[in-house]
Amino acid sequence: MYDDMVTARYYEERLQEEYLEGKQPAFDISAGPIPGELHLAAGHEASGAGVCAHLRDDDTVTAPHRPHHIAIAKGVDLKRMTAEIFGRETGLSKGKGGHMHLFDPDVNFACSGIIAQGCPPAVGAGLAAKKRNTDAVAVAFLGEGAIDQGGFLESLNFASVQNLPVVFVVEDNDWAISMPKERVTDVRDGSKRADGFEMHGERVDHDDAVDVYEAAERAVGRARDGNGPTLLEVQVHRRMGHFMGDAEAYRPEEDVERHKARDSIERLAEDLRKHGITDDELDEIRESAENRVDHAIDWAKEQPEPASDAAYEDVFANPPTGGVDEASSTTAATDGGEE
Amino acid sequence: MYDDMVTARYYEERLQEEYLEGKQPAFDISAGPIPGELHLAAGHEASGAGVCAHLRDDDTVTAPHRPHHIAIAKGVDLKRMTAEIFGRETGLSKGKGGHMHLFDPDVNFACSGIIAQGCPPAVGAGLAAKKRNTDAVAVAFLGEGAIDQGGFLESLNFASVQNLPVVFVVEDNDWAISMPKERVTDVRDGSKRADGFEMHGERVDHDDAVDVYEAAERAVGRARDGNGPTLLEVQVHRRMGHFMGDAEAYRPEEDVERHKARDSIERLAEDLRKHGITDDELDEIRESAENRVDHAIDWAKEQPEPASDAAYEDVFANPPTGGVDEASSTTAATDGGEE
């Protein structure tokens, strides 16, 4: 866990640097080495690590728009994930997906950038496991802002009535972009919604990694043993803006301070020290994580960009042949030019 | 209430006769005087009547695919509604809407034939009332099969967090077409879902009209007094198939018997007798209702069908002018021919 958490934190610090390069002094979203939006998860690490610690490669995870800490904890290939984020040919998706669309079938990891829409596919993975009589489980991660979305609520019911091996993990960081939780729902403890579907619900009121780990152990265990789904909410923190470039004008200074004050990584380090892990050992974990990250980023940056023709591939696994579209070249854009 | 209930029951008996005319001996959905599908509500009357008894013309009601008993209780113009169902020019919607799309702005009644999709517009009517500082309320009716649909669940949250004057009325008739409730959800008492949104929920376990009336009085009162929304579930009965033509092969004979055994209209009559209403008085109510219904149906059947050109009108309240479409006549169909 500690390893995953420091890896995720350092990884995103490095991504942030890279992302901002070429976007200074004026922030231009389409400049610099990393394309598109970037949602960083500093303050969320305990949830990804604490939950995924119980998962095997054949367990499925779906993540939302803020996926890195979860992907790392699930064991997604760090180099190919980084290459994907940099939009390179050897990326997980050959540069077609990007940071919100990380897919790694080797560890059954997938994303959707649409709020709550990772839930139904996770339920489907649980359904497949049940049908095939394996003890694999599926976990859907989402933010607290996503719990008002129909796709999530419907998924609770479907998972419950079918008694599927699914865990829904709500990362409650108090904010959905600029909207504080209390502005969009009256419910303080999102896991209460489980009751209305006769499902087990539980909330961890802070992000002490060990407590998250234990709650997740119960939830994943329940799923693996055929005892049905769980809705698990975890209080996490949002140490940064919603996405890179978010000036957070809407957010009180104190709130940022409060979120930064309690750092789950430091707390876990303290816990570990109490259990006899030495500072040297912790440093070693951290350094080796940093090396791995640096290496992945260096590697990714050396990778070639995809050839423009690759844009036409992979629409279908089983592509149709023929048709005038194939011959047509009028759509082959080279450059927008005016921006 | 009694009046509305006997009107609704008799009305639908008459519609049934009319509907089947021209569909005998072989049932052909496109034959006979009434076009399209027909969903009858025998066994649901107590819910429409008990709830709408508390509503004024400026209160809004949205109904689902099974709307007649609700429309009648809300005071929708019976003649124009009937003409609409017969597809006539003087119908509520000039024959464009039909039985699942009854709109009567005079009493703020509307429908949607899509499961649960009447809920958000009802919430919007509640929002308008709140913004305009009136004490009007809005009521959304739906079936128990609709409570697993995102549009309903999202609406609970929105109504609750905005503290809107809205009542959701779930008519639980145990069935969604051929699917028994327990096959599609683990929750027995749908009103429990209110908890997950910090909303008041209540269930009436039978359809004694007086009990429905009293529960609805509380719910509508709460809304009118600015105390927020309520989720009210009412056990009703399905005395017939889902739609006309449904042979109910999936449904155990005993279940049909059980549903028919407890008739809310008879029970209300008994209650009324206990309160000193005489049989003569009840008969009088019934006869006058029957007359009104017969009259409405006779009237409707005399109404002209719409001219085919009317199909091009009413797409917009404020229609654009010009364009080649207006001149084009290639789409003017006269007759399919082959069926």
Next chain:
Amino acid sequence: MAQTQEAAERELTMSRAMVEAVAQEMREDDDVFLMGEDVADYGGIFSSATDLGEEFGHDRVMDVPISETSYIGAGVGAAQAGMRPIVELMFVDFFGVAMDQIYNNMAKNTYMSGGSVNVPMVLTTAVGGTYNDAAQHSQTLYGTFAHLPGMKVVVPSTAYDAKGLMHTAIRDDDPVVYMFHKRLMGLGWMPSPSGPKTDVPEDAYEIPFGEADVKREGSDVTVVTLGLHVHRAMAAADALADDGIDTEVLDLRTLVPLDTDAVLDSVRKTGRLVVVDEDYRSFGVTSEIAALAAEHALDDLEAVQRVAIPDVPIPYARPLEDEVIPGVDDIEAAVRAVRE
């Protein structure tokens, strides 16, 4: 001998043919399963699953809650996990409650993953009007689905095609939207025209996607159409033949992939094109076919007309619905018009 003959000449309704393909694939492959509303005991409101629940049980022919986002999305997840779900959206008109799963996940996950995952799923759905079910239950929405990339779109018009296309759909490694027209299914309570009931081989067979079917050869005018309107076009062609007008009728069968060659070859031959569709006219199927002809066969093109729903919601009353859904007469009129 008698048996062979029977097999060869066995006539099925489109519903029976479609269900037979599903049953055969389910027998072959445990990964194939079916879910939808009212499929288990009812057998599908439009008989798209008749008797399947009985043969395969409720685990493989699953009734689901009325929550299309969750169960269609569950289909996507199960497909990505390697199963081959067939998922039914009862009426295509309901797509709006679940479109995100359909077009943003089912259709795009293959591409967004650079091909590292794929989604072998069939989404079946009932389409079409002609029985006065009004604006929320009568649409085909062919163009809506064909416009968005990543899903194959199949529209059978006969029992023979229904079976073959279903086998292909289930075996295909990509998401396939299989749109069956209610009026063609051969339902007891909604009489079909005579065309869709055809001989159907008992053994499994595939019909490749992207191959239009020339239902009738002709030299004067090309009519390109699909679904129910194949039969209306054939009726129109018969009537026109009496007047010496020789109409070629092309059944597209699949919209994605689209058999552009077949369309263009026919247009180059006849020079006159009528496109007939039961979807809304503008920005849809008829637009695409007419545009293709203009882009690629302009020199041969002498006239084009589109016959489709005139950009109004589908009205309820009979005279109104008859007005907006193209009829045999309308096709005839358009064919005559392009010859002038």
Next chain:
Amino acid sequence: MAQTQEAAERELTMSRAMVEAVAQEMREDDDVFLMGEDVADYGGIFSSATDLGEEFGHDRVMDVPISETSYIGAGVGAAQAGMRPIVELMFVDFFGVAMDQIYNNMAKNTYMSGGSVNVPMVLTTAVGGTYNDAAQHSQTLYGTFAHLPGMKVVVPSTAYDAKGLMHTAIRDDDPVVYMFHKRLMGLGWMPSPSGPKTDVPEDAYEIPFGEADVKREGSDVTVVTLGLHVHRAMAAADALADDGIDTEVLDLRTLVPLDTDAVLDSVRKTGRLVVVDEDYRSFGVTSEIAALAAEHALDDLEAVQRVAIPDVPIPYARPLEDEVIPGVDDIEAAVRAVRE
């Protein structure tokens, strides 16, 4: 005097112009209100509501839960109750979670009620790519909305049009889908091309729906386009002018209603048509415009080409996105091609 001059010459970004129209209408009419995600304090992720929350408070500029079906549907209900909601769908790409409310209620209730109710609502939404936000955040979906009847569809390309079309939209008694291209808004963090920032009168004014704007007259080739691609087409026309090719550029401005006369007049004049669109090519906007020309101006038509997204989801990496989103070069090439 100085003031008049300033007013007349006041340049605004598209975002400022759009917001100004909303603010003016909200001052005039208490029934106008705005709801959407992150509109109250953030002012809209793409600055579609800057400062409105401050001026009008959270009751009239409402943040809503991330539950598009409920709040867009609430807009429909409020509009039917006589209010004039402006409702924001943050990215058009999210339409799939709420399409039923949009196309089955908002767009159809007027027709299904025979005109007895109407839905005076504006649905605003951000569209478009060019900043590598990948397949679920870069679409325009122009064709998807224009295909389905009952909603007007507006796509401004300049600040002047953005304001005028917004006034018209809010005052219109029908549902209007107002699609603003992120790249045109003039956001600090996403530089616009130079075209969209224009002089904008301070007073309210309406631009009627259904009137295309001839951005540049020309005699050789007609380019029909909208949104961002108006500016790309203008850049292409400038480059082509150097080679003596005289390009006419038509900005459709609204897709529903569509100014078919303007398209056909121009095509009849030039005989050569290029249609440019940032939506998927097939079954969409380019199909419709090409089909119109073929149906109604075939005699004058000498060549047509379509330039649009080649029926693939929008990829992430820069070279891939550049490949699929039509650029100035692609427009130039198509114009040259139709002259051959």
